[in-house]
Amino acid sequence: MTQIFKLLVALLVAAVVAACGGGGGSAGTTTGGGTPPVVTPSLPTLTISLVNSADAAIVGNSIGGTPVFAKAVLKDGSGAAIVNKLVSFSGASALVKFTPASGSVLTDANGVARVLLTPASSTAAGAGTISVAATIDNSTGDPTALSASIDIQVTSTGAPLTPTLTLSIVDSAGAQISNNSVTNGNVVFAKAVLKDGAGAAVPNKLVVFLSGSNLTKFQPSTGQVLTDAAGVAKVQLVPASLTTAGAETITANATVPQASTPVNLTATIDIQTSAANVTLTNFTATQPTLTTFQSTPVSVDVNVNGAAATGTPVQVSFTANCGSFAPAQVTSNSAGKAVSTFQATGCSAGTATITASATGAAASATANLTISAATPTNLLFVKADPTTIYTLQAAFGVKQATVQFKVVDASGNGVGPGTQVLVSLSTSAIAAGVTFADTGTTATKTLTTDVNGLVNAIVKAGSVPTPLSVNAAIVGTGITASSANLSVNSGQPVQNFFSLSADKYNIEGDAYDGEIIKLSVLVADRLGQPVPAGTPISFITEGGQVTASCFVTIDENGKSGCSVSLVSQAFRPADGRVTILAYTEGEEPFEDANGNNKYDPGEVFYDMGQPFLDSNWDFTWNASPAEQKVGDPSIPSAGIGTSVCPASKYGVFNVPSTCNGVWGATRVRSSIVVTFSTSFALPAVFSDISTSGVTVKLQDFNNNGMPNGTKVDATISGGVNCTLQSVIPDTVQNTTAPTFHRVIISKGNAAGDSCIGAEVSVKATTPKGNQTLLGKVVIP
Ligand SMILES: [Ca+2]
Ligand SMILES: [Ca+2]
Ligand SMILES: [Ca+2]
Ligand SMILES: [Ca+2]
Known part of the structure; x- marks a missing residue:
């Protein structure tokens, strides 16, 4: 101790001597009168001392457990700080190391430069000298080298020093948040400081932050940040939601090597979150007056804890007493606004009240828009669906159609709801038996437009094919429209529009089973127009095996028909010739003398009787062996009677005396013959x-x-x-x-x-x- 004290005294004396000898007072001091003034240039000074982090002098110049800095002060001859000047510390490298390691530092605004001194190792101990040097230009313009030194004593700690990790809650300016409060709208950070055992910052180390109860989210969201040059790692803390409230512990973890052994460091701090106070203000529409079917952008300002929610997306819901929003759910944008579009469709003339609400907002925001009634200026036929329906006589097919009209204003927007439209059937439709499906009558009826300005009339086919027109008129105006493109078709297969064909008429079926023929039926009504999808076609065969039936489909060309397959197998007729009969429920052909597309008494018709499978293909029904008949004569609707049948037409052959003498239903039919050909030929x-x-x-x-x-x-x-x-x-x-x-x-x-x-x-x-x-x- 005595030795150290003596050393200190010696240093102090040296410093005083240096200061006095250098300037002897202020620059430009003059002495005595009469004697020419002798100007003694004042010299700059460089001093060195040891201080702690609070700038207090280190007693005994001892370097050990707490951070110690070597502090140099550089001043010019007048005692003013020399700033931004390089000073270099050196010496005692076996005892201490410098931070920065180079020992070179610029002076600050006070002419002060510091380096951190830490023991060179955990076992370093003893006394040594640290020097500091600087070179400056003095008043004569010549470079002057300055130096100073100080003796130090390093006391061995005897054990590795422990690195530290500390945690605090700070604002964006770095000031500590006293109540550790994390709230929406306030930018706060969890700040971890990592230092080694000697108190030096540890840069570029991973710090992992964790939220104890997930009350807070991190930015970056991983909560993982590297320490900077100052050993600082920060994450921003944001409440998990606008309504999050409570307290939790934030933890920071880091691992640093200490004497080659990783040391895990943990620091915690408790924080408090509280629910945000969300308010919605300034709810406005760009266009506060609308007609129905017009739309307008709307906007509402979203505030969190009194400040615009620029950094806090808030979900806002828009509702209205009429009309709609697109979108109805909006997240506030970076300007703190939630924007959407209000569509007045469905609003009546008067006032529409629109409302914005948000989670965490105690009150919603409302605004009133003025809705003016649109004036109907036109009536449009929209569609008939389907465009073809079938008579009630048709066994299959849709029997009714929806006819739609739209009331529109001058802008083409639908006018509704509540506009009255009269709909009526055309006289030809009434004559053909068409009715309104709901009333079952032909009476004119009044419909009311829906919110889109639409009215729908459902019409039902009668018993007679007809083009079908529905007339519509807006009540109280001269505005009318008529439907188009809708017709009632007979939908009845007719004999002279029934075709049967095969893709192959001669297969190698005599000796082989399973050879395939595709049989196709095309069928139309008496005007050659398609019959309804779903109409069944039946098939029977003399030999082989045939699919029993197919159901009519409408192909890509709009044509009605269907196909089945016939395969070779037993039974095989001895002559190899196989008769196939296809048939379906339909009507007898007639000559429509008056052009009403309907059979009228007195019109010429072709009476048809009972079909049969003409196995021997002689166009006559044979009793032995009996050829297969089709249909039960006892069923009245089968159209099978006891009258003599007319001469064959349209490829029709009947069981004798099975016609009934009146026009009506029958089985329309067609036959073909195919061969199960042998595999070898007769000599040519x-x-x-x-x-x-x-x-x-x-x-x-x-x-x-x-x-x-x-x-x-x-x-x-x-x-x-x-x-x-x-x-x-x-x-x-x-x-x-x-x-x-x-x-x-x-x-x-x-x-x-x-x-x-x-x-x-x-x-x-x-x-x-x-x-x-x-x-x-x-x-x-
Ligand atoms: Ca007729
Ligand atoms: Ca008949
Ligand atoms: Ca045959
Ligand atoms: Ca026959």
């Missing part, structure tokens, strides 16, 4: 044999056509330069009958070339790969 019959070729007749073992797709090939030998040209056609097409194929040959152009004596050989190959050598012929 050759004809038209000449030097240009030969004609080949090809048929299966039942004298039917070979299977669809059977290939016909020929080869030629002999003659002189006689060659095969082609076989036309070289494939069996769609037919149940034998087919003819011309084998075309030709000779070369040289003298002596000839097809005479050439032998033509012909072969058939079915789709299943069965080959028949049809025969050979020598060209005479």
